Amino acid sequence: MSSGIRALWLIVPLMVFGLWGILHTPDPDHDRDAEDSDVALAKLPSLPGWSRANLPDFSAYRDTTEKKAAFFSFLYPRIVLANSRILIERDYLDSLAGKDELSKSELTWLKNQAERLRVDEEPGSETMFRRLRNRLDVIPPSLVLAQAANESAWGTSRFARRGNNLFGQWCFSQGCGLVPRGRVEGASHEVASFSSPYLSVRSYIQNLNRHPTYQLLRDIRLKARNRDDIASGPSLAAGLLGYSERGEDYVEEIRSMIRHNNLDYYDEDFQAIVRGANSQELLELAAAKQEKALLPGATTADETSSEG
Numbered sequence: 001m002s003s004g005i006r007a008l009w010l011i012v013p014l015m016v017f018g019l020w021g022i023l024h025t026p027d028p029d030h031d032r033d034a035e036d037s038d039v040a041l042a043k044l045p046s047l048p049g050w051s052r053a054n055l056p057d058f059s060a061y062r063d064t065t066e067k068k069a070a071f072f073s074f075l076y077p078r079i080v081l082a083n084s085r086i087l088i089e090r091d092y093l094d095s096l097a098g099k100d101e102l103s104k105s106e107l108t109w110l111k112n113q114a115e116r117l118r119v120d121e122e123p124g125s126e127t128m129f130r131r132l133r134n135r136l137d138v139i140p141p142s143l144v145l146a147q148a149a150n151e152s153a154w155g156t157s158r159f160a161r162r163g164n165n166l167f168g169q170w171c172f173s174q175g176c177g178l179v180p181r182g183r184v185e186g187a188s189h190e191v192a193s194f195s196s197p198y199l200s201v202r203s204y205i206q207n208l209n210r211h212p213t214y215q216l217l218r219d220i221r222l223k224a225r226n227r228d229d230i231a232s233g234p235s236l237a238a239g240l241l242g243y244s245e246r247g248e249d250y251v252e253e254i255r256s257m258i259r260h261n262n263l264d265y266y267d268e269d270f271q272a273i274v275r276g277a278n279s280q281e282l283l284e285l286a287a288a289k290q291e292k293a294l295l296p297g298a299t300t301a302d303e304t305s306s307e308g
Helices: 005-021 026-032 062-095 104-116 128-137 139-153 158-163 199-209 214-227 233-240 250-258 264-274 279-286 300-306
Strands: 190-192
Touching: 026 062, 062 104, 062 128, 062 139, 062 199, 062 264, 062 279, 104 128, 128 214, 139 233, 139 250, 139 264, 199 214, 214 233, 233 250, 233 264, 264 279
Parallel strands: none
Antiparallel strands: none
């Protein structure tokens, strides 16, 4: 076998593996219609009504700065909502890890989380808790905002407008989404449709939290956690090499979008909200009745006062 052919055999699997990372959307048929399909947890409040809203028509904006501001203002509360619910689940996971004995319902919750996050370990074992904790974690807003803007053309792509899909996730069952124009003959994939942009955000976060392509991203995040810190978007972007066939160029483009649009500001706001937050404060975030209560500078107290 020639060296050129041998090199090709090495490259092709890597390309397929990288593409699978971006394209795979787990169980989109379930996520598309189940508005409150988080793994059952009594402490987790029902999703607020505003999380079900469809994507606004961002193509109507003629001023680029106004369109960007509207895009970020719409998406950021949904990121805070998704991340706050993850933090509630992390707290519950930690409470179970400290128990000598787990009830049947607690073991069931652990098994369901392990299945969702692809952790194949003995239920209730130390290894299961460690691996679940590494995967059940937040994604910094700056990274979510930059990728959503990049993948959806600032919310104006066909898949964003018609399927609330902001990240280009694929699905593989007939009718699960929209058929891409120019799909090659014999292919069966579709671009997943979601009943709300919030569910697209949640699916994207789940993909980064469980797919093997993004192990580096999770390793970087874990190192930050070990320093009692929350990783920034630019630092986690290093773990997106497999998100696009463009590799390093894609990573640098996402980092450039974060810098150019000052998206670190959203990371700082989010960290200020959740750092040291107690259980009640996280519950208030996860049940905010108005999305404006989750915008930078707002508080759930503002929401209460506005309601009289």
